[in-house]
Amino acid sequence: MNAIHYNISAVERDTGLSKDVLRVWERRYGFPQPERDSNGDRLYPAAQVDRLRLIRRLMDQGHRPGRLLALNDEELATLHSSHKTDKPEESATIADTELGELLEPIRRHHAADFLMAMQQRLARQGMLCFVEDTIAPLTELVGMAWESGKIEVFEEHLYTELTKRLLRQAIATLPARPQGRRILLTTVPEERHSLGLLMVEAVLSIEGAHCIPLGPQMPLIEIARAAAAHQAEVVALSFSSAFPQRQIAGLLQQLETLLPAGVELWAGGAGIAKLPEIPGIHFFTTLATARQALVA
Amino acid sequence: MNAIHYNISAVERDTGLSKDVLRVWERRYGFPQPERDSNGDRLYPAAQVDRLRLIRRLMDQGHRPGRLLALNDEELATLHSSHKTDKPEESATIADTELGELLEPIRRHHAADFLMAMQQRLARQGMLCFVEDTIAPLTELVGMAWESGKIEVFEEHLYTELTKRLLRQAIATLPARPQGRRILLTTVPEERHSLGLLMVEAVLSIEGAHCIPLGPQMPLIEIARAAAAHQAEVVALSFSSAFPQRQIAGLLQQLETLLPAGVELWAGGAGIAKLPEIPGIHFFTTLATARQALVA
DNA sequence: TCCTTAAATTGTCCTGGACAAAACTGCAAT
DNA sequence: ATTGCAGTTTTGTCCAGGACAATTTAAGGA
Numbered sequence: 001m002n003a004i005h006y007n008i009s010a011v012e013r014d015t016g017l018s019k020d021v022l023r024v025w026e027r028r029y030g031f032p033q034p035e036r037d038s039n040g041d042r043l044y045p046a047a048q049v050d051r052l053r054l055i056r057r058l059m060d061q062g063h064r065p066g067r068l069l070a071l072n073d074e075e076l077a078t079l080h081s082s083h084k085t086d087k088p089e090e091s092a093t094i095a096d097t098e099l100g101e102l103l104e105p106i107r108r109h110h111a112a113d114f115l116m117a118m119q120q121r122l123a124r125q126g127m128l129c130f131v132e133d134t135i136a137p138l139t140e141l142v143g144m145a146w147e148s149g150k151i152e153v154f155e156e157h158l159y160t161e162l163t164k165r166l167l168r169q170a171i172a173t174l175p176a177r178p179q180g181r182r183i184l185l186t187t188v189p190e191e192r193h194s195l196g197l198l199m200v201e202a203v204l205s206i207e208g209a210h211c212i213p214l215g216p217q218m219p220l221i222e223i224a225r226a227a228a229a230h231q232a233e234v235v236a237l238s239f240s241s242a243f244p245q246r247q248i249a250g251l252l253q254q255l256e257t258l259l260p261a262g263v264e265l266w267a268g269g270a271g272i273a274k275l276p277e278i279p280g281i282h283f284f285t286t287l288a289t290a291r292q293a294l295v296a
Numbered sequence: 297m298n299a300i301h302y303n304i305s306a307v308e309r310d311t312g313l314s315k316d317v318l319r320v321w322e323r324r325y326g327f328p329q330p331e332r333d334s335n336g337d338r339l340y341p342a343a344q345v346d347r348l349r350l351i352r353r354l355m356d357q358g359h360r361p362g363r364l365l366a367l368n369d370e371e372l373a374t375l376h377s378s379h380k381t382d383k384p385e386e387s388a389t390i391a392d393t394e395l396g397e398l399l400e401p402i403r404r405h406h407a408a409d410f411l412m413a414m415q416q417r418l419a420r421q422g423m424l425c426f427v428e429d430t431i432a433p434l435t436e437l438v439g440m441a442w443e444s445g446k447i448e449v450f451e452e453h454l455y456t457e458l459t460k461r462l463l464r465q466a467i468a469t470l471p472a473r474p475q476g477r478r479i480l481l482t483t484v485p486e487e488r489h490s491l492g493l494l495m496v497e498a499v500l501s502i503e504g505a506h507c508i509p510l511g512p513q514m515p516l517i518e519i520a521r522a523a524a525a526h527q528a529e530v531v532a533l534s535f536s537s538a539f540p541q542r543q544i545a546g547l548l549q550q551l552e553t554l555l556p557a558g559v560e561l562w563a564g565g566a567g568i569a570k571l572p573e574i575p576g577i578h579f580f581t582t583l584a585t586a587r588q589a590l591v592a
Numbered sequence: 593t594c595c596t597t598a599a600a601t602t603g604t605c606c607t608g609g610a611c612a613a614a615a616c617t618g619c620a621a622t
Numbered sequence: 623a624t625t626g627c628a629g630t631t632t633t634g635t636c637c638a639g640g641a642c643a644a645t646t647t648a649a650g651g652a
Contacts, residue, residue, distance in 0.1 A: 009635080040610090157518075160511055169468055172465055222449040317635085338606090360633090362632060
């Protein structure tokens with residue numbers, strides 16, 4: 001009898017489109033067009049939620065909502081499948097590169113194989129090269145593949161989780177260096193990606209730094225408190241490419257006013273690549289430059 | 297100069313109170329009373345955000361918003377501190393118990409000491425006892441201490457990060473069991489605590505399960521896809537006590553409709569302790585019961 | 593072709609009203 | 623005293639429709 005319906009909260013959760021967006025699209029574009037319950041609340045049929053998800057995905061690939069919402073189901077489907085194949089050389093890189101081959105076990109959902117291959121590589125390259133020349137570019141590759149829908153979300157999650165484990169394990173093998181430079185590592189509250197943080201930690205720890213890993217998503221005031229409590233000399237933050245760029249400068253400046261005097265503020269990650277410089281704050285676009293800053 | 301201000305999105309993120317709630321409280325109770333920018337958008341001073349966090353904390357302890365919002369700062373502080381001391385034996389446990397002593401290095405911000413003590417304990421107790429009798433109660437202790445403001449946020453972060461490392465490291469030492477029961481481990485998108493997940497993984501792995509750790513915050517549809525792709529027999533979700541309880545039942549029921557037929561759905565963690573049962577879904581309030589379910 | 597300016601697009605925030613689910617209250621009956 | 627039930631209050635979520643700033647696209651001129 002009654003098909004499955006979703007209320008607006010459920011759709012927000014499932015599609016990542018905020019309630020405001022769902023309502024304003026309905027008003028502007030006439031889609032989605034949910035039914036209503038006895039109270040006038042929106043009830044979205046599963047088919048519309050599916051379509052919203054597809055639209056969301058195409059938006060992530062760079063399409064604009066206004067266009068997508070004007071299309072019918074058929075055209076949407078065409079657009080979706082066409083994207084997969086219209087850049088042959090790019091999609092080739094994912095499977096054909098030496099790096100790309102490492103991802104094969106992930107795509108076959110075979111965690112153990114992936115770990116084994118990576119561990120072999122770690123042993124062969126040494127930890128520093130492994131992080132800078134394997135994990136960093138591989139993570140970038142995964143990010144690109146995800147953006148263009150070439151790998152599933154859960155495959156990306158699995159890659160991230162397994163790689164985090166590898167890194168933490170590798171870091172744990174390093175000797176403690178209590179006398180090294182005290183570097184506090186974390187991310188701001190909106191930034192939940194911590195893989196970059198771990199890469200930095202690995203590289204800096206190799207160079208003899210004393211890293212204090214607080215995990216991701218620390219409120220600014222707490223970062224400052226932690227810096228004081230741990231007598232950190234450096235606070236290092238990581239911003240992923242997904243982080244809204246325009247917020248970064250403000251966040252950093254605000255944090256700097258909160259930090260104890262004399263504490264350096266470092267920022268790194270793909271998110272800060274295109275950012276203009278800010279006096280008093282050190283930017284690092286690659287792991288190697290961060291490493292050099294430590295040695296200098 | 298200008299103090300730090302937060303827009304409504306930032307406050308929602310920091311306090312866990314939705315935009316709607318923030319606005320309706322302002323309308324009904326006169327608090328918070330944010331300033332406005334040139335565009336009429338709300339700008340919350342840090343002090344009001346702090347107070348909102350405190351109110352939120354007291355609400356989690358069972359107080360009602362209507363009461364709390366009628367109180368002034370002083371009365372709120374009294375209420376807060378009274379909670380600390382009106383259970384003398386409870387507050388004693390934090391420093392005086394054997395477990396509480398383990399936290400001393402954290403409070404002295406000495407990560408290495410903490411790790412060493414924990415590793416010793418792991419070696420002495422064995423992994424299963426260590427997880428069930430040390431990490432689980434210790435984490436609960438930290439949660440309680442955090443709720444009542446007895447430890448700093450960044451101390452809790454440090455504890456969480458270090459303990460995650462310990463657990464992952466310990467899990468990595470276990471032999472792979474490709475023929476074991478295939479259990480997919482993750483959390484829903486709004487649930488970012490993954491420590492509970494790791495505890496479950498450790499315990500189940502010891503019992504011979506083949507765990508597939510996807511990390512936290514997976515969209516429901518992706519959980520279902522992952523379950524299919526990995527041919528999981530069980531999907532296990534973890535809910536922390538901070539997770540909004542009333543959302544849980546809906547989430548689980550929805551996920552069950554998405555999952556392939558025959559896949560069991562397990563839910564555990566402090567968040568589901570007071571939840572009524574749902575047919576077809578297995579609830580676990582302790583690690584031991586989850587372990588037994590696996591063996592049975 | 594490149595740069596500047598105007599126009600369109602799009603997400604987020606606003607107000608103030610409404611309602612249902614949950615929590616609390618008082619009262620009767622065991 | 624405790625339990626069960628009805629009535630009331632509290633509280634979170636949803637709605638409509640308007641507004642605006644930030645971003646993106648388009649157009650025009652050098």
